[in-house]
Amino acid sequence: MDYFADSFAAAFALILQLDPEIMRIVFTSVFISLSASVIAALLAVPAGVVMALNRFKGKAVIQHLLNTLMAMPTVVIGLLLYGLFSRAGPLGEWGLLYTPTAIIIAQAILIFPIMMNLTVTAVNAADPRLIPTLRSLGARTLPMMLQVIRTTRFAILAGVITGFGRAIGEVGAAMMLGGNIEGFTRTMTTAIALETSKGEFELGLALGMLLLLIAFLLNFLLSILNKAKS
Amino acid sequence: MTPAYQLSDIQVRFDSRDVLNIPSLSLSLNQSTALLGENGAGKSTLMNCLAFVQAPDQGQITLLQETIGSKLTAAQRRRIGYVTQQPYMLSGTVRDNLKLALRLQQIPRTRHDELIEKTLALVNLMPQADQDAATLSGGELKRAAIARAIVYEPDILLLDEPFSHLDQRHIRQLETSIREFAAQDGKTVIFSTHDRLQAMAIADNSINLVNGRVTSAPLLNLYHGRCQQQLFNTGHLLIHIGEVNADARHIAIDPRQIIVSDQPLHHTSMLNSFAGRLTQIAEENAQVRLMIDCGEPFYAVITPTSLHNLALQLGDTVWVNFKASAVSVF
Numbered sequence: 001m002d003y004f005a006d007s008f009a010a011a012f013a014l015i016l017q018l019d020p021e022i023m024r025i026v027f028t029s030v031f032i033s034l035s036a037s038v039i040a041a042l043l044a045v046p047a048g049v050v051m052a053l054n055r056f057k058g059k060a061v062i063q064h065l066l067n068t069l070m071a072m073p074t075v076v077i078g079l080l081l082y083g084l085f086s087r088a089g090p091l092g093e094w095g096l097l098y099t100p101t102a103i104i105i106a107q108a109i110l111i112f113p114i115m116m117n118l119t120v121t122a123v124n125a126a127d128p129r130l131i132p133t134l135r136s137l138g139a140r141t142l143p144m145m146l147q148v149i150r151t152t153r154f155a156i157l158a159g160v161i162t163g164f165g166r167a168i169g170e171v172g173a174a175m176m177l178g179g180n181i182e183g184f185t186r187t188m189t190t191a192i193a194l195e196t197s198k199g200e201f202e203l204g205l206a207l208g209m210l211l212l213l214i215a216f217l218l219n220f221l222l223s224i225l226n227k228a229k230s
Numbered sequence: 231m232t233p234a235y236q237l238s239d240i241q242v243r244f245d246s247r248d249v250l251n252i253p254s255l256s257l258s259l260n261q262s263t264a265l266l267g268e269n270g271a272g273k274s275t276l277m278n279c280l281a282f283v284q285a286p287d288q289g290q291i292t293l294l295q296e297t298i299g300s301k302l303t304a305a306q307r308r309r310i311g312y313v314t315q316q317p318y319m320l321s322g323t324v325r326d327n328l329k330l331a332l333r334l335q336q337i338p339r340t341r342h343d344e345l346i347e348k349t350l351a352l353v354n355l356m357p358q359a360d361q362d363a364a365t366l367s368g369g370e371l372k373r374a375a376i377a378r379a380i381v382y383e384p385d386i387l388l389l390d391e392p393f394s395h396l397d398q399r400h401i402r403q404l405e406t407s408i409r410e411f412a413a414q415d416g417k418t419v420i421f422s423t424h425d426r427l428q429a430m431a432i433a434d435n436s437i438n439l440v441n442g443r444v445t446s447a448p449l450l451n452l453y454h455g456r457c458q459q460q461l462f463n464t465g466h467l468l469i470h471i472g473e474v475n476a477d478a479r480h481i482a483i484d485p486r487q488i489i490v491s492d493q494p495l496h497h498t499s500m501l502n503s504f505a506g507r508l509t510q511i512a513e514e515n516a517q518v519r520l521m522i523d524c525g526e527p528f529y530a531v532i533t534p535t536s537l538h539n540l541a542l543q544l545g546d547t548v549w550v551n552f553k554a555s556a557v558s559v560f
Contacts, residue, residue, distance in 0.1 A: 129318035132283045136312040137378070138304060138335045147330075151320065 011206035022206055029187040030214075032100050032174075033167040036107035041160045044112050048119025048156075049145050053131065063120070069113035074106075078176030081106050085177065098179035103187070106173035111163035118159025122152045154225045161225070165218045169211065232295055234259040234386055234418045235280060240289035242275050242442070250275050250286065250442040257420060257437075259294070262412050264429030265422040267439035268452070273422035274315060276439065277390040280420065281312035294385070308335050311384035315391040317375030319363035324355060324374045327363055328381045335382040349381040353407045369400025373407055380411055387411055389421035393428055405432060426450060440480055445560050450529045451483040462559065466525035470501035472555040480560050487556035488530040490520060491549045492540055500551045504528070508546045511537070522550050 014022055051062065083089050085097040096102045130151055134144050149156060171189035178185030180194055188207045195204040235257040242250035250272045257263055257280075267273045278284035279291060282302050291298055293306060302310075319327055328346045337345065350356050353373040358366060366374055372392060380387060392408065393401050409432065412419045423429050429436045438445050440452065455464040462469045462481050471481060489495070495503060506524030513519075518537045522528045528550045532540075542548065 127318055129314065129316065130320075132278070132314065133318045133320070134334070135283050136281050136310075136314075137331045138307040138382075140304075140334075143334055147320070147334075 007201045007205050010202035011209060014202060014206040015210065019206070022203070022210070024183055025186050025188055025191045025207060026210055028100070028183075028185070029168060029189070032103050032187060033107060033164055035100075036104045036111065036167050037160060037164040039104065040108040040112045040115050040163055043108075044115035044163075045119050045149065045156055045160070046145065048116040048159075049123055049148055051116070052120045052123035053144065053148065063117075066113045066117045066120075070117055072110065072113070074110055074170040074172035075176065077106050077110050078173035081109075081173070082176050097177065098181060098185060100178070100185055102177040103174045103185060106177050107167040107170065110170060110173060111167050114166055115159050115163040118162060119156050122155030122159060123148055125155065126152050154228045158222050158225045161218055161222055165215060168214060232259050233257055233292075234294060234420070236292035236295075237279075238290050238292075240279065240286045240291065242272075242279065242284070242286050248442050250279070252276075252289075252442075252444055255437070255444055257418075258435065259418050260416055261434040262408075262419040262421070262432055264433035264436040265420065265439055266424070266426060266429050266436050267422070268424055270441075271424075271439040272442035273424075273439055274390050275442070277312070277314075277388055277420075277422055281310060281388050282307075283312070304336055308382055309385045310388065311376075311379030311382070311386065312388045313372070313375045313379045313390065313392065315394060317371060319366070319371065319374060319378075322363060323360050324350070324363055324366070324377070325359045327374065327378050331378045331381050337382050345381050345383070349377045352380070352410055353377045354403060367400075369396050369403060372396065372400070372404055376404075376407055376411075385416055386418045386420065389419070391422055391424070393423060393425065401428075408432060440482075440560065443560070445480075445482075445558070450485050451488075453481050453526055454479060455481070457559070460554070462557070464526055467504065469557060470554040471557045471559050472553075473559050475559050478559045482558045482560075483528075483552055483556055484558075485519070485529045485531045487552050488528060489551040490522070490530050490532055490536075490540070490542075491551060492542070492546070494549050495551050498551070499553060501554045502557075503549055503551045505547055505549055508542055508544055508548050511542065511544060520548075522548055524550055 051059065081102065082097070084091045085094070085102055086092055087097075096105070126148070130148065134147050139147060169189065171193060174185070174187045175190050175193065178187065178190060180186050180190040188211050192204045192207050192211070195201075195207070233256040237252050237255040240250055240252040241248060265273050265276060275284065279286050282298060285300070294309065296306065298306065320330060325346060328349065329342060332342050332345060350359050353376055355370065355373050355377055358370055358374070363371070363374060376387075376389070389408065392404055396404065408419060408421070411417055421433070453462070453464040453469070455462055457471070457474060457476055457478055460470060460474060462471050469481060489500065494505070504524035506522040506528065508520060509523050510521035511518060514531070517531050518534055520530045520532060520542070522530065530550065
């Protein structure tokens with residue numbers, strides 16, 4: 001029991017002292033996941049709006065595919081990208097393996113279906129009069145998309161935040177593609193796994209608490225958005 | 231005269247049922263036209279088709295003599311203003327909504343302020359210009375939606391049930407706004423309503439819709455049922471009809487063709503004679519409208535002199551008489 005309580009106390013102390021190593025890991029983690037979220041959102045939100053606004057052949061198949069990909073294990077993405085980025089792989093020349101860019105790409109791929117699916121849901125849940133009204137007012141494709149995004153922005157942003165939460169909490173792809181290099185690709189989740197295996201329980205615990213804090217803040221933000229939406 | 235719209239072979243189906251079936255219809259330009267029909271008659275579907283927010287499953291619509299393909303051009307879209315039955319206002323103020331309409335219709339920015347002020351004055355909404363659209367009352371919301379639909383100066387204004395769920399004061403305000411728009415040069419107004427009197431008050435002409443079909447029959451004294459040889463069974467009454475149409479599901483009787491008497495009429499050519507209770511007496515355009523409950527409600531129109539001669543009072547038993555040939559079957 002003492003060991004557990006002592007570890008918590010030490011972890012708190014590390015956080016309060018703004019331990020430079022912890023701060024660097026948190027910064028790396030947030031930077032990577034934020035970058036992945038921005039890239040994924042820039043692609044997924046327009047794709048989701050286009051999909052929701054249009055009827056086309058194969059829409060149901062894409063919907064099923066997105067649902068499946070939402071539950072894709074992170075290690076599978078890590079594995080596939082490892083094959084592509086490793087020296088012998090087709091994109092080996094780019095030298096992306098064990099770089100933050102590789103993790104950003106992996107996380108963006110991981111959260112793209114989540115963001116796209118939640119954007120589709122957000123647009124479908126909008127007032128059914130929205131689209132006919134915009135159409136009757138002469139909205140062409142791009143202005144229509146922008147107005148739909150503007151009207152459903154809170155729900156769409158909630159989807160983006162959900163994606164960010166998934167990205168910052170994943171460990172498989174970050175470990176396989178980042179290589180857990182100190183000060184470079186070491187994220188909060190990979191650091192927790194490593195430090196705990198090394199017996200540095202306090203450091204792992206401090207990072208775990210910070211990760212929980214981020215999750216809490218994200219959820220808090222989501223509840224504010226849900227209120228704004230309604 | 232150039233029609234505003236020319237419809238040919240229009241069909242809209244839902245669940246393999248015809249919601250709209252109009253072989254041919256022409257809607258006049260520079261006039262006010264009312265689309266009359268009960269709930270579910272297909273009025274909103276027709277309005278959606280006229281506004282080109284819904285494509286018919288079959289047929290062609292010509293707008294101002296131009297055949298419309300799969301999409302309207304920006305110029306064609308600018309010629310139509312459409313207000314739905316329950317208008318949807320986008321977030322922001324009334325002015326924001328009008329500005330958005332002008333932006334979407336690609337009206338030059340330099341004209342925005344002038345057009346917005348002019349339109350708000352026309353629909354009497356100046357005091358609410360900077361009010362959040364979500365906080366408008368029912369009547370204000372309808373007028374704000376009309377303002378948004380006419381701010382870019384369309385030639386045709388389509389209004390789907392504009393007077394529904396409004397009190398008398400707001401109905402009068404709305405009627406004034408519609409009249410003022412229609413009074414401008416070269417403006418066409420087409421609106422749907424289930425209220426015949428409302429239609430007569432504003433419209434130059436009216437079109438009757440029953441079960442998605444255009445009919446020339448008056449929509450007062452409209453009954454649903456089935457033909458049984460020379461009789462039409464409404465479920466409550468058996469009515470003699472002149473023409474037999476086994477597929478027909480409706481009949482209508484012009485109120486002016488009904489003879490009201492205080493005793494049964496014998497030895498006449500009128501096959502239909504039903505006793506009923508007088509439940510309503512109302513003055514309407516210098517005539518008197520009576521409602522008589524004979525198992526089905528009958529509307530009849532008589533002169534004030536006839537009312538005086540018959541000395542009718544509410545609750546009296548009277549006879550409703552009409553010829554079989556006065557019944558429209560469709």
